[in-house]
Amino acid sequence: MTVDTVGRFERALEGLEVGLERVSAADASERIERIVEEPAVGASLPFEGVSLPASVTTEPTAGELEAARTGVTPVGFAVAEYGTVAVESTADGAEPISLYPDRHVAVVAESDVVPDLSAGFERLAEGFDAGRDSVVFATGRSATADMGDLVHGVHGPGDVDVIVLEDR
Amino acid sequence: MAQRSRAGTADRIRHLLETEGEAIHAQASHSNERRNVTYEATDDIEELRTEARAIKEDAIDRLPDLIETVREAVEANGGTVYVADDAADANAYVADVVENRTEENEVAGETDTPSVVKSKSMTTEEIDLNDALAAEGIDVTETDLGEWVLQVADDTPSHIVGPAMHISRAEIAELFNERFDPDEPFETAEELTRFARDHLGEIITDADVGITGANFVVADSGTITLVTNEGNARKCAVTPDTHVAVAGVEKLIPTLSDLEPFVDIIAKSATGQPISQYVTMLSPPTDSPTLSFDSPDEPITGDGADGAEGAGATDGTGDPDRDFHLVLLDNGRMDMREDDQLRETLYCIRCGACSNSCANFQSVGGHGFGGETYSGGIATGWEAGVHGQESAAEFNDLCTGCTNCVDACPVKIDIPWINTVVRDRVNRSSEPESYDFLVDGLTPDAESGGLDPGKRFFGNIGTVAKAASATAPVSNWLADAGPVRAALERTLGIDRRRDLPTFRRESLVDWFDDRGGEAASSRRADQAAARSGGTDLDREVVLYPDVYTNYVDVERGKAAVETLEALGVPVRVPDLPESGRAALSQGMIATADEQASRLYAAVAEDLDAGRDVVVVEPSDLAAMHREYERLLPEASFERLRENSYEICEYVYGLLENGADPSALSTGDGAEPIAYHSHCQQRTLALEAPTVAVLEQCGYAPTTSDAECCGMAGSFGYKREYYELSVDVGERLATQVEDAETIVASGTSCGDQLETLLEREVPHPIELLAPDGRRT
Numbered sequence: 001m002t003v004d005t006v007g008r009f010e011r012a013l014e015g016l017e018v019g020l021e022r023v024s025a026a027d028a029s030e031r032i033e034r035i036v037e038e039p040a041v042g043a044s045l046p047f048e049g050v051s052l053p054a055s056v057t058t059e060p061t062a063g064e065l066e067a068a069r070t071g072v073t074p075v076g077f078a079v080a081e082y083g084t085v086a087v088e089s090t091a092d093g094a095e096p097i098s099l100y101p102d103r104h105v106a107v108v109a110e111s112d113v114v115p116d117l118s119a120g121f122e123r124l125a126e127g128f129d130a131g132r133d134s135v136v137f138a139t140g141r142s143a144t145a146d147m148g149d150l151v152h153g154v155h156g157p158g159d160v161d162v163i164v165l166e167d168r
Numbered sequence: 169m170a171q172r173s174r175a176g177t178a179d180r181i182r183h184l185l186e187t188e189g190e191a192i193h194a195q196a197s198h199s200n201e202r203r204n205v206t207y208e209a210t211d212d213i214e215e216l217r218t219e220a221r222a223i224k225e226d227a228i229d230r231l232p233d234l235i236e237t238v239r240e241a242v243e244a245n246g247g248t249v250y251v252a253d254d255a256a257d258a259n260a261y262v263a264d265v266v267e268n269r270t271e272e273n274e275v276a277g278e279t280d281t282p283s284v285v286k287s288k289s290m291t292t293e294e295i296d297l298n299d300a301l302a303a304e305g306i307d308v309t310e311t312d313l314g315e316w317v318l319q320v321a322d323d324t325p326s327h328i329v330g331p332a333m334h335i336s337r338a339e340i341a342e343l344f345n346e347r348f349d350p351d352e353p354f355e356t357a358e359e360l361t362r363f364a365r366d367h368l369g370e371i372i373t374d375a376d377v378g379i380t381g382a383n384f385v386v387a388d389s390g391t392i393t394l395v396t397n398e399g400n401a402r403k404c405a406v407t408p409d410t411h412v413a414v415a416g417v418e419k420l421i422p423t424l425s426d427l428e429p430f431v432d433i434i435a436k437s438a439t440g441q442p443i444s445q446y447v448t449m450l451s452p453p454t455d456s457p458t459l460s461f462d463s464p465d466e467p468i469t470g471d472g473a474d475g476a477e478g479a480g481a482t483d484g485t486g487d488p489d490r491d492f493h494l495v496l497l498d499n500g501r502m503d504m505r506e507d508d509q510l511r512e513t514l515y516c517i518r519c520g521a522c523s524n525s526c527a528n529f530q531s532v533g534g535h536g537f538g539g540e541t542y543s544g545g546i547a548t549g550w551e552a553g554v555h556g557q558e559s560a561a562e563f564n565d566l567c568t569g570c571t572n573c574v575d576a577c578p579v580k581i582d583i584p585w586i587n588t589v590v591r592d593r594v595n596r597s598s599e600p601e602s603y604d605f606l607v608d609g610l611t612p613d614a615e616s617g618g619l620d621p622g623k624r625f626f627g628n629i630g631t632v633a634k635a636a637s638a639t640a641p642v643s644n645w646l647a648d649a650g651p652v653r654a655a656l657e658r659t660l661g662i663d664r665r666r667d668l669p670t671f672r673r674e675s676l677v678d679w680f681d682d683r684g685g686e687a688a689s690s691r692r693a694d695q696a697a698a699r700s701g702g703t704d705l706d707r708e709v710v711l712y713p714d715v716y717t718n719y720v721d722v723e724r725g726k727a728a729v730e731t732l733e734a735l736g737v738p739v740r741v742p743d744l745p746e747s748g749r750a751a752l753s754q755g756m757i758a759t760a761d762e763q764a765s766r767l768y769a770a771v772a773e774d775l776d777a778g779r780d781v782v783v784v785e786p787s788d789l790a791a792m793h794r795e796y797e798r799l800l801p802e803a804s805f806e807r808l809r810e811n812s813y814e815i816c817e818y819v820y821g822l823l824e825n826g827a828d829p830s831a832l833s834t835g836d837g838a839e840p841i842a843y844h845s846h847c848q849q850r851t852l853a854l855e856a857p858t859v860a861v862l863e864q865c866g867y868a869p870t871t872s873d874a875e876c877c878g879m880a881g882s883f884g885y886k887r888e889y890y891e892l893s894v895d896v897g898e899r900l901a902t903q904v905e906d907a908e909t910i911v912a913s914g915t916s917c918g919d920q921l922e923t924l925l926e927r928e929v930p931h932p933i934e935l936l937a938p939d940g941r942r943t
Contacts (some may be wrong), residue, residue, distance in 0.1 A: 059468070099406070154365055155398045156398065
């Protein structure tokens with residue numbers, strides 16, 4: 001998408017205290033390695049020329065998932081307007097990997113960053129038609145005010161980072 | 169009738185004001201402010217609300233078809249749909265699912281007590297699912313932090329969205345320190361949240377079954393949507409291999425594209441967030457692998473060798489180990505769908521905006537303004553529909569009809585009307601009481617016996633006022649006498665601490681006739697026009713003598729007449745029937761219906777002659793502009809609505825069209841004034857014209873943003889609500905008390921402020937009227 005769309009995405013994420021990093025596909029693995037906190041688990045990245053660093057365990061065991069500090073997953077698309085990433089429920093566990101560890105690192109292709117919720121719903125509908133019909137729109141960090149004050153990182157991650165692949 | 173006595177209700181409300189009011193007010197008013205800000209920042213908010221409403225209307229209209237559609241979709245995905253007739257039916261089904269699941273696990277070598285984790289769901293509160301499962305020996309743990317606090321405290325939700333809103337952080341800390349006895353006592357929200365996360369995390373990973381509600385269910389794809397901020401609903405849905413979603417049948421919407429406006433608006437209306445943290449759209453059973461934490465060395469993808477091959481599997485049946493049940497609950501909803509008045513309730517998306525925007529709710533919370541399960545303005549519809557009228561009758565009177573919730577509701581439900589209708593039904597189902605004779609003679613209403621005498625008295629206030637005026641000042645002396653006040657309190661429930669209105673011997677209509685009627689008014693208007701040499705406005709006004717302006721606050725009526733004349737507009741003040749507002753506020757719809765017809769008939773000729781109807785009391789104008797749509801033929805309603813105006817709105821129009829403001833009492837350009845509009849006037853978007861007129865006339869008005877004055881017509885007179893009324897009123901009084909001049913548009917707003925601040929609070933028109941009116 002346009003630079004403006006990614007800029008808008010970045011501003012929305014700033015408001016949610018979520019970091020955004022732009023990186024080329026060639027440099028992605030190294031960058032991910034630098035920002036993950038170990039132990040880390042992940043779901044494999046479907047972007048051409050991009051793979052997870054060796055320090056990120058794919059196909060984790062339940063014990064590894066429970067112990068992980070970071071979960072790295074691809075997301076189907078992102079909605080710039082709200083700073084939302086769309087986590088798809090895949091058989092390799094992207095949903096629990098994005099949910100259980102304290103930190104979620106979401107990797108998205110720049111071409112998959114859409115401007116607004118309507119465009120997001122178009123993408124969602126395309127995915128539904130292709131059988132990808134379980135998706136979480138995740139926006140910012142898990143939060144609650146139920147204990148009398150706003151606290152982040154309740155059941156879901158208290159830290160979120162987004163990596164935008166500039167050339168994908 | 170199972171209603172509490174007046175004294176019992178007063179005690180209960182006093183208790184809630186003292187124990188829960190502070191915490192509730194802090195959070196509910198904060199959410200309401202955030203909603204206001206977010207609504208204003210959202211350019212297409214009105215389109216969103218209209219679209220959301222239209223989708224719900226359509227969905228409820230074809231609900232039986234949607235139930236069949238979702239059944240097919242869920243079954244095609246590999247899940248099961250069960251339509252439960254009532255609570256017992258739903259609970260038995262869920263218990264069966266849990267027991268079957270546990271038996272399978274036992275075969276696999278586990279013998280634990282069946283264990284269920286739940287995310288927050290008002291629908292499961294409605295059917296008391298936790299108690300029903302506990303009775304079957306099943307452990308149930310709430311995982312939403314607020315719900316879990318309630319479970320630990322053995323308490324009930326006080327708010328649809330923030331169930332533990334009434335409990336402060338300090339109280340939670342005390343509760344947890346006592347119950348869990350930590351090494352270091354809990355103190356901060358951070359510490360409490362960490363503990364809850366770890367404690368609940370372990371329970372979730374061990375659970376046999378996850379139960380969630382559903383905010384929306386997309387029929388044609390079998391997609392349940394969960395809107396949350398914590399992430400617990402995701403964990404409950406994805407961790408155990410069996411997922412049960414319990415949803416009212418009204419949660420069905422036809423297609424995925426229908427979901428978009430709801431995803432866009434629900435967080436805005438609930439908390440003022442642009443979107444919630446997690447909008448989880450699952451078409452279960454999903455492809456996500458089940459998580460077996462008691463086999464920590466097994467890859468979560470099952471067979472480690474080829475587990476990842478299934479990534480993105482799109483065969484439509486999900487992970488083969490997963491089991492999914494969608495329980496659709498009727499429990500009265502299909503009957504509500506057939507009920508022309510209650511049907512709108514089914515459009516509700518349970519966002520709590522009506523609670524947050526409500527002054528009475530902010531003071532007492534859902535334990536006062538709520539029934540067995542639901543709370544806030546919309547609860548009257550839900551409780552009447554799912555638990556029966558008696559549950560609604562317990563709290564329905566706390567809706568004063570102020571209409572603050574009307575602009576807040578994301579699906580534009582006329583919540584005040586639902587409250588009026590249910591009040592009417594409760595009135596009609598009551599047994600006649602012994603005090604009926606007291607008001608029988610005074611009350612030419614269209615109601616059957618059994619109506620609460622106090623309600624009947626206030627509903628017929630026009631007749632009462634006419635009689636009192638005719639006998640003033642004796643009636644006023646009598647009414648103020650101690651024994652009379654005691655009797656009024658005992659029989660009609662009028663609190664003796666409240667000042668009664670002073671009825672004037674000379675009504676506005678009498679005064680107008682005595683000064684020469686319409687002929688004299690024409691003369692005065694012509695002279696004023698000639699003096700100013702301004703534009704010939706060529707308008708004529710029928711000033712509506714509402715009950716209070718005619719018999720009590722006569723001065724503001726005189727000010728209105730003199731202001732209009734000074735701007736060159738001749739006035740008539742005929743003796744017109746009541747508007748029906750008083751009857752509506754007591755739930756006397758038949759009486760209001762007759763009064764609306766009589767009033768329309770009485771002004772029809774004026775409307776045909778091109779005269780404008782101008783109204784001083786905002787609540788009477790609101791009846792004409794809102795409720796008359798339901799009481800008059802459409803053409804009559806439209807005709808009256810298009811030709812009736814609030815007095816300051818009308819003056820604004822005259823000034824905009826060339827009338828000369830120098831004929832009025834003008835300020836020096838910077839004279840500060842505190843202005844409290846009126847709740848219903850705000851809903852009609854008529855606060856701004858008054859502000860504009862005051863500014864044009866040289867004043868510098870500051871408007872209040874307090875939700876309400878708390879008086880709300882008769883509400884503040886009633887013994888059981890006197891203290892609540894004062895509590896709400898104090899919030900307004902605090903906002904305006906420092907101003908040298910305070911004006912208010914509503915009679916009861918002015919009365920409340922005059923009582924609380926012990927000073928004069930006139931109508932803005934009294935300030936603006938030509939020299940000599942105000943002293």
